[in-house]
Amino acid sequence: MRRWSDLAERVAATTRTSEKTALLADYLRSLTPDELPIAAVFLTGRPFPEADQRTAGLGWSAITTAIGAVASVTREDLGAAYDRHSDLSKAVEDVLAGAGHAPSAETSPTLLEVAATFAAVEAASGPAAKAALLRDLLARSDPATAKGIVKVLGRELRIGLREGLVEAAIAKAFDRSLDAVKWAGMLTGDVGRLAQLARDDRLGEAELALFHPIKFMLASPAEDATEIMTRLGPEVWVEDKYDGIRAQLHKRGSDVRLYSRDLNDVSTQFPDIVEAARPLAWTGVVDGEILAWKDGLVLPFQSLQARLGRKSPSAAIQAEVPVIYVAFDLLALGAGDDPDGDTTVEPLLREPLRERRRRLDALDLPAIEDGGRFTRSHLAAAADEAALETAFADSRARRNEGLMVKDPTSIYSPGRRGLGWLKMKKALATIDCVVVGVEVGHGKRHGVLSDYTFAVRDTTTGKLVNIGKAY
Incomplete structure (x- = not known):
């Protein structure tokens, strides 16, 4: 998993699509048959394939409980780190590094072990059980690896991978037609399965899978x-x-x-x-x-x-x-x-x-x-x-x-x-409003102001009255 996390950092460091594609292709080509589908799915910023209805079900409380146990920090400490970064994965890396968390490289979790833990977290009942599984996983992970794990769990990769770039990397890695890769990907709804088919030169075997939703036109x-x-x-x-x-x-x-x-x-x-x-x-x-x-x-x-x-x-x-x-x-x-x-x-x-x-x-x-x-x-x-x-x-x-x-x-x-x-559609009527509130963006809106609150003036009282909120 550390290699995956390092790759994510290198991909985030370049703005050139060709470089991102080359980095991804080289990495995918180097993986074992068991690692390939897991890594490909994680590169879409999801713990499970897109068509898979499972979710990890880990909220802020469970994550902070797990981090607190590993790094011996309070929720307030993690909250302060989050306020500094507006990114949960960076906040986790920050508090673990600050706590001197440095487990042996020999215990670092593999891609297969991370995937197995994600599946166990999804199946676990209750936040305490889920937090315990995540705690054990992060206890074996150095700060950089933990950052990658939380990125995937939180479904906020944020490394500049636009939709379709992973498919392009799969095509490049295994020298397949991009059109054939895209078509097979659409049919299967599973980028991990897609990577396997491309590696084995079996894209033609892809079939439409019922109960795996197709992206809407x-x-x-x-x-x-x-x-x-x-x-x-x-x-x-x-x-x-x-x-x-x-x-x-x-x-x-x-x-x-x-x-x-x-x-x-x-x-x-x-x-x-x-x-x-x-x-x-x-x-x-x-x-x-x-x-x-x-x-x-x-x-x-x-x-x-x-x-x-x-x-x-x-x-x-x-x-x-x-x-x-x-x-x-x-x-x-x-x-x-x-x-x-x-x-x-x-x-x-x-x-x-x-x-x-x-x-x-x-x-x-x-x-x-x-x-x-x-x-x-x-x-x-x-x-x-x-x-x-x-x-x-x-x-x-x-x-x-x-x-x-x-x-x-x-x-x-x-x-x-x-x-x-x-x-x-016809243009709707417009109304003149005043912005009276705003929130600092987080996640995908990191670095921008978001969630604007709008108001209009009550001509009777002269006071501003809130009428709604929008991104």
């Missing part, structure tokens, strides 16, 4: 109808832009799961949609939006918020805020309901939108009007600016945010804001 903003038609014309497809929760629905047999835009499993928050999908006789992955819906009308997003964050919403909440799933894209499809998982699931990401929509329209999704929980996005074609403006007004009349305008020939580009999808 995003839309680029557009100023107006003129810009949209210039970019996408002569004919475009328009869909309502919904004010809900983007969600990916994965299904095989009776196993149904929903994933949010940040790739978290939110199935338990929407059991009504999950149960409605269970009996359907198809296997695949659908992209869509969850909306609060009652009496034939879309409810405001604020209503939907009552469903968010609840691991198991009560029957009363489900009745008060019913939800539906609006499907607008089909990302993968297998044959039948495939309860045993024997059918190969065909990825459709490289198929044009026109074909993906055709297959989506043929999919069994019981409609709202028939007592189901599903509908498909409202879709229309537009050939000029006037048609776009009319479609925008119609979407707003249906209580939606605006329009999603799509090129019917576009492929699905996971995790990217391409020009194949554009979003059309």
